[in-house]
Amino acid sequence: MTTEAPVKSPSTARFLSQLDMTAPPLEVRNLHVEFHTTSGEAHAVNGMNFVLSQGETRAILGESGSGKSVTAQAIMGILDSPPAKITHGEILYRGVDLLKLSDEDRRRVRANHIAMIFQDALSALNPVFTVGFQLGELFRKHRGMSRQASKAKAIELLDMVKIPAAKQRVNDFPHQFSGGMRQRVMIAMALALEPEILIADEPTTALDVTVQAQVMGLLSELQREHNMSLILITHDMGVVADVADSISVMYAGRVVEDAPVADIYARPAHPYTKALLESIPRVDLKGQELAVIKGLPPVLTNIPPGCAFHPRCRYAKDNCKVPPEPPHYDVDVNRVAACHYWREVIES
Amino acid sequence: MTDTPSKFGEVVLETKDLRKHYPLTQGIVFKKQVGAVRAVDGVNIQLRRGETLGVVGESGCGKSTLARLLVGLEQPTDGSIMLKGKDLSKVSSRDMRSVRRNIQMVMQDPYTSLNPRMTVGDIIGEPFDIHPEVVPKKGRIARVRELIDLVGLNADHINRYPHQFSGGQRQRIGIARALALNPEIIVADEPVSALDVSIQAQVVNLLERLQDEFGLAYIFIAHDLSVVRHIADRVAVMYLGKVVETGNEDEIYEHTTHPYSQALLSAVPVPDPALRGLRDQIILEGDVPSPANPPSGCRFRTRCWKAQEICAQEEPPLMVRPGSEHPSACHFAEERQVVGAVS
Ligand SMILES: Nc1ncnc2c1ncn2[C@@H]1O[C@H](COP(=O)(O)OP(=O)(O)OP(=O)(O)O)[C@@H](O)[C@H]1O
Ligand SMILES: Nc1ncnc2c1ncn2[C@@H]1O[C@H](COP(=O)(O)OP(=O)(O)OP(=O)(O)O)[C@@H](O)[C@H]1O
Ligand code: SF4
Ligand SMILES: [Mg+2]
Ligand SMILES: [Mg+2]
Numbered sequence: 124m125t126t127e128a129p130v131k132s133p134s135t136a137r138f139l140s141q142l143d144m145t146a147p148p149l150e151v152r153n154l155h156v157e158f159h160t161t162s163g164e165a166h167a168v169n170g171m172n173f174v175l176s177q178g179e180t181r182a183i184l185g186e187s188g189s190g191k192s193v194t195a196q197a198i199m200g201i202l203d204s205p206p207a208k209i210t211h212g213e214i215l216y217r218g219v220d221l222l223k224l225s226d227e228d229r230r231r232v233r234a235n236h237i238a239m240i241f242q243d244a245l246s247a248l249n250p251v252f253t254v255g256f257q258l259g260e261l262f263r264k265h266r267g268m269s270r271q272a273s274k275a276k277a278i279e280l281l282d283m284v285k286i287p288a289a290k291q292r293v294n295d296f297p298h299q300f301s302g303g304m305r306q307r308v309m310i311a312m313a314l315a316l317e318p319e320i321l322i323a324d325e326p327t328t329a330l331d332v333t334v335q336a337q338v339m340g341l342l343s344e345l346q347r348e349h350n351m352s353l354i355l356i357t358h359d360m361g362v363v364a365d366v367a368d369s370i371s372v373m374y375a376g377r378v379v380e381d382a383p384v385a386d387i388y389a390r391p392a393h394p395y396t397k398a399l400l401e402s403i404p405r406v407d408l409k410g411q412e413l414a415v416i417k418g419l420p421p422v423l424t425n426i427p428p429g430c431a432f433h434p435r436c437r438y439a440k441d442n443c444k445v446p447p448e449p450p451h452y453d454v455d456v457n458r459v460a461a462c463h464y465w466r467e468v469i470e471s
Numbered sequence: 472m473t474d475t476p477s478k479f480g481e482v483v484l485e486t487k488d489l490r491k492h493y494p495l496t497q498g499i500v501f502k503k504q505v506g507a508v509r510a511v512d513g514v515n516i517q518l519r520r521g522e523t524l525g526v527v528g529e530s531g532c533g534k535s536t537l538a539r540l541l542v543g544l545e546q547p548t549d550g551s552i553m554l555k556g557k558d559l560s561k562v563s564s565r566d567m568r569s570v571r572r573n574i575q576m577v578m579q580d581p582y583t584s585l586n587p588r589m590t591v592g593d594i595i596g597e598p599f600d601i602h603p604e605v606v607p608k609k610g611r612i613a614r615v616r617e618l619i620d621l622v623g624l625n626a627d628h629i630n631r632y633p634h635q636f637s638g639g640q641r642q643r644i645g646i647a648r649a650l651a652l653n654p655e656i657i658v659a660d661e662p663v664s665a666l667d668v669s670i671q672a673q674v675v676n677l678l679e680r681l682q683d684e685f686g687l688a689y690i691f692i693a694h695d696l697s698v699v700r701h702i703a704d705r706v707a708v709m710y711l712g713k714v715v716e717t718g719n720e721d722e723i724y725e726h727t728t729h730p731y732s733q734a735l736l737s738a739v740p741v742p743d744p745a746l747r748g749l750r751d752q753i754i755l756e757g758d759v760p761s762p763a764n765p766p767s768g769c770r771f772r773t774r775c776w777k778a779q780e781i782c783a784q785e786e787p788p789l790m791v792r793p794g795s796e797h798p799s800a801c802h803f804a805e806e807r808q809v810v811g812a813v814s
Contacts, residue, residue, distance in 0.1 A: 186667040186668060186669060187667050287757075301758045301759075302530075303758065304758070331529040331530050331694065331759075332529070332694070332696070332735060332738040332739055333529065333734055333735060333738045333754075333755045334529075335738065335740075336737075336738035336752060336754055336755075337754055337755070340752075340754060358667070358668060359740065360668075360742040361697075361739065361740025361741055361742045362740045363742070364740065364741060364742045364743055364744040364746070364747065365740045365741075365744075365747060384744045385744045385745070388742065388743060388744050388745075389745075398669070399668060399669060400742065402668060402669060402671070402672040403668055403671075403672075403697070403742060404675075404697040404698050404700060404701035405697055405700075405741060405742060405743075406696050406697040406700055406724070406736065406739040406741060406810050407741050407743075407746075407810040407811040408700075409700060409701075409720060409721070409724070413672040413675055413676060413701065414672065415672045415673050415676060416669040416670075416672070416673075419637050419639070419670075420667065420669070435669075
């Protein structure tokens with residue numbers, strides 16, 4: 124894509140001068156988010172930690188309700204508060220804590236630096252405007268481009284995400300696109316202003332497998348081309364294995380294991396990761412017995428003390444059932460697991 | 472489909488050229504039919520006692536419509552369904568109830584398929600209202616408790632309401648209800664799709680255990696090809712209302728011959744980073760055509776990399792083709808290894 128250098132206003136320049144370009148693109152430290160509900164405080168995110176390195180694809184994996192989307196929304200600054208409340212933590216973009224920024228700077232980051240793709244593409248697009256108008260709007264608003272120039276940009280973007288006959292389709296409304304095409308439009312919108320960081324929240328969950336393969340392939344290709352850092356939120360261990368460099372496994376709002384992808388699949392160090400890997404069937408294997416993870420995911424208003432996973436864990440001993448929660452033990456360089464018995468788990 | 476010898480029992484369910492077309496109408500006062508959605512368009516399947524037939528295919532290919540036809544929630548436009556040798560279109564309405572008792576359904580969504588105002592006991596026992604002959608009235612509660620127990624729930628929770636259970640537990644309630652009338656066949660439409668991965672295995676294992684215990688035959692509908700491989704003995708791959716390939720689990724997953732099945736299988740991500748870049752991934756171009764206006768000849772031809780002129784002109788019948796032992800509906804059917812690493 125060719126973008127003419129945007130005109131920098133003094134406030135933009137001031138914001139940019141704070142950034143430490145030697146710091147990682149994103150770092151989340153000890154993030155806590157609660158929701159005020161009628162049945163008490165729901166602890167959705169409980170000490171989330173991760174570092175996203177330059178050009179890296181980091182998967183955030185976890186089951187429904189484990190706090191993946193809330194983490195993403197906290198990073199984007201789009202949590203509904205109330206009921207949500209960030210009670211602790213830092214979210215560092217190039218060394219600058221986003222939680223301490225003014226609303227104006229926050230918007231600036233959202234527009235130009237960190238973009239997000241949502242799970243449900245149809246509801247994220249406005250049904251009453253053409254796809255071309257919505258794409259072009261970004262350039263009119265944030266780049267001060269003319270109507271004509273922005274439309275040309277929109278066509279260029281549709282081309283980039285491989286929408287056939289982009290010149291004609293640019294005038295279509297969202298409902299005239301298939302699910303896969305809409306998701307590709309969302310990718311185009313997210314990439315329009317060339318963000319450094321892209322957060323994709325279950326970008327293919329609603330799509331059929333053949334379309335999922337198209338969209339994931341496209342996303343990886345664009346990430347490489349634009350040297351973006353990518354956070355891929357998913358519950359699909361297959362998708363992670365295909366595209367991610369590293370992975371943060373979440374359980375009850377916390378990272379229970381963080382490791383390079385190859386290591387975690389070969390030798391999981393946390394009982395939850397291990398159990399997940401043993402419980403999913405594989406298309407390339409027949410007849411393996413599916414291990415069952417007993418019990419249910421935790422209720423967030425009443426998270427078990429000690430290790431939140433202990434009621435479902437086959438390695439649990441008495442010290443797992445009492446505070447404090449297991450710290451992040453160093454399993455290897457670049458690798459941590461929040462289990463007192465990780466040595467036993469990794470060897471078994 | 473040919474009658475190959477099988478380790479399973481006799482054929483309990485069979486469809487012949489089954490069709491369901493939904494009329495497309497135009498106009499408000501004077502409705503005029505302008506076409507039809509060919510949701511199910513000539514499906515032949517066979518199911519034996521104790522066997523699991525997996526039905527796979529992408530959204531909109533007609534899987535749920537097929538399920539609804541099989542359990543009688545919908546009437547076919549054409550073709551027939553044979554249940555234990557009886558053609559359902561010829562069964563008198565008086566006998567229909569007792570014939571239908573043999574085939575029950577488990578729904579996809581455990582969150583909406585149970586009536587929120589009924590207790591679990593009432594939900595599971597409801598089929599006895601329609602079929603009072605199955606269990607004498609005073610034995611009902613005992614039977615409901617037995618069913619609850621059978622699916623691994625606590626029988627003391629008989630008076631609880633659906634919202635007091637988790638998704639996986641609700642799906643068990645749906646299964647208990649389907650078992651109430653001692654059916655021989657269960658049609659399960661995406662029974663684990665809405666469940667968390669850590670809960671899926673619990674339900675899949677339960678279905679397998681019940682099958683062993685009661686010799687049940689399953690139609691297991693899913694878009695997750697990994698789950699289907701795990702549970703199915705035979706598989707039917709559907710595309711735009713038709714079965715394009717069918718065979719046993721090994722034939723479909725290791726020796727698939729239809730380009731669509733190959734593309735579908737190759738697109739399934741495998742949870743093993745060591746295989747990254749080593750798999751033969753077929754990325755399809757274009758979108759699924761509308762079932763109201765399917766392409767001429769082979770319905771897959773608009774996305775198929777092998778398509779030739781004949782594909783637009785002649786519809787390839789589902790039949791066993793040279794070089795392979797199972798039926799495939801492709802003029803150029805040819806084996807291709809698509810799951811696992813390319814050797
Ligand atoms: N607006 C809200 N009000 C109350 N609770 C909320 C709200 N948004 C999220 N939560 C709760 O926070 C928890 C974490 O939700 P989150 O959406 O992050 O889960 P997730 O990991 O993204 O799950 P999924 O895979 O289902 O998308 C959930 O228990 C959810 O019910
Ligand atoms: N009652 C109806 N009236 C009109 N069209 C219908 C009706 N029910 C289904 N269809 C259409 O029939 C086709 C097949 O739908 P069906 O629900 O059987 O697909 P499916 O394979 O179960 O898809 P999914 O995987 O999304 O559940 C679709 O094009 C659908 O829109
Ligand atoms: S800390 Fe204990 S309970 Fe938690 S995962 Fe490890 S062994 Fe299991
Ligand atoms: Mg989410
Ligand atoms: Mg369906």
